[in-house]
Amino acid sequence: MKKSLVFTSLFLLVFATSKAEKRRVLFLGNSYTYTNDLPNTLKQLALSLNDTLEVDSYALGGATFNNLANSPNTLAKLQIANWDYVILQGQSQEPAFSPAQVANDTYPYAKQLDSLVHVYNPCAETIFFMTWGRKNGDVANCAAYPPICTFEGMQQRLRESYMEMTQDNHATCSPVGVAWKNVRNQFPAIELYNPDESHPALNGTYLAACTFYSSIYQKSTVGASYTPIGMNATDASNIQTVVSSTVLDSLETWQQFGSLPLANFNYSNNQNSYSFTNLSNRASQYEWNFGDGSPLNNTPNPSHLYNTAGNYTVTLKAVDSCGKYSIRSKSFTVTLTPNQITNINSSNNENIFYKNGTFFLNTKANELKLFDLNGRLLSSQKSLNENTSFHVANIPNGIYFYQIILTDKKVIRGKVLVD
Structure with missing residues (x-):
């Protein structure tokens, strides 16, 4: 028996801009995106961390990837600007169904959407929005497909499907559902759901925003000053901590199939002579700052001689062909003899x-x-x-x-x- 989707009649088109443009993000989704205004929550969170986003969205209640891929509104939004990131979110149940049904009803339209993204925005990174399982599983489709009878089972299927879409489309995944599961496990008193046990409460939207911030900027949200009105500060702090760990501790897991650069390096030394081994992924240009006032170095694997004892922080900026970059810093103490x-x-x-x-x-x-x-x-x-x-x-x-x-x-x- 083929499972059925539960649609809502809600519709929202959100648009927000920031004059100090740094990065531009377009959301294509449904009510999970517009409930509590996720795009603007992300924008305000980024501002509190001294980063500027321009956000826009097309969100249609109950929309599937099929609906989005064939909507004139989707095309109109994609043609507006050169987006840095386009976030794709499917209907909340569709990626959790059986692998065969998802392969037939979901994957082709995810690929169609990704292709449209790059037709109009060649340098954009597609980010798949891994959503969360319903609080007590998909009750409506439990009998037809028992694996989704519980939150854990539904969440596992969502993870599998979104990761497969990420790999098939050479994209990035933002693991909102994994972070959601981790907060449920570590802080069960934090209510993430609306009373319908599906849509996000304010805490849930904030969790999603924190996840997207860390996915885009490769930085932690711990200590962010922005908390939506009506949200408990302690809950916000705990969500920041769990989400940052979820994304950043396994960053390559979520970004390995896409094109976003990831800076990383090791170093070794003999006294005050240091050699640096570049371990970055998906980058074509490099910029090294050795932290001692010397000129920047653009070689992939440089060596550097420190002439004064002290504490130094070395920073590597790895840049791809589209100008997107990743930064990694490491500190050490130089002792001269x-x-x-x-x-x-x-x-x-x-x-x-x-x-x-x-x-x-x-x-x-x-x-x-x-x-x-x-x-x-x-x-x-x-x-x-x-x-x-x-x-x-x-x-x-x-x-x-x-x-x-x-x-x-x-x-x-x-x-x-x-x-």
Whole structure:
């Protein structure tokens, strides 16, 4: 027996703008989107965290993906502007039905919508709005499809279907339903539902807004000052905490199939010389800030020499071809060991010197690295014998830093003048 959808007669068309445009978001959905004005809740939440959104929506009560894909209003909204993100939300029951029914009745129209998004907005990211199960399951369709008789069963089917749509359409998923489940489990006293046990109460809409914020900005909402009128501040704080953990602890799970960049890196060091390994996904350009006032570095995997001991925060900005970006920062403490540094200007102990386009090493070493004043690695030589010479092409006149690791593992650092 084919399951049936429960439709409402409500209709709403929402439009809101922000003069200080930073990111533009279009919602295409139904009453789960317009109840309590989710788009504006997200906008106000972002403003409280010093981020600006321009939001708009087309939301038709009970609308399925089929309805949305074939609506002239959908096309009109998609043609309005170059959206950065388009959020797609299906009718609350349709993705929870059996895999065969969803494959026939839902997936084709999700793909049609995604295709329309990119016809008019080539750089937009489609975000599938994973909704939540009904408070006590889908009572109307329980007998025909028992897996959705409970909240847990219905939520599992919603997750499976939305993740499959996300993968099939190379999109991002905003895991509102997963965050909803986690808040239910951790804070059962927080009421997320309206009395109809389906639509969101104010707490539920706020939860959804927090989830979208973390999905779009890849940042936590913990500490956000915006709380809708009538909402308990403690409930808001608990929702912020759970949602941020849900999204950010598994960010690649929700974004792995799309095109949004995700910045990440590791680093290693030998004393004050640091090497950075870029682990970013879906990015084509990089910008490194080493936190010491040196110029920005655009190489994928840079090295940097810190000349002063202290605490530093390194920030990587990973950018895709459309200009969307992701930022990741890590902090560490640099400790110098002056007693191990040999000054190259000392006439009694010149370890390396430059003459007529060639560097000469006066000691046997396991490794030698040469850096410019910005800490950029220019040359790395290994297994060097005493009186070894080497060239560095097109090196300008100036002062350069070197690091020598001797055969006894002692580290010598200093300066060499190129003139």
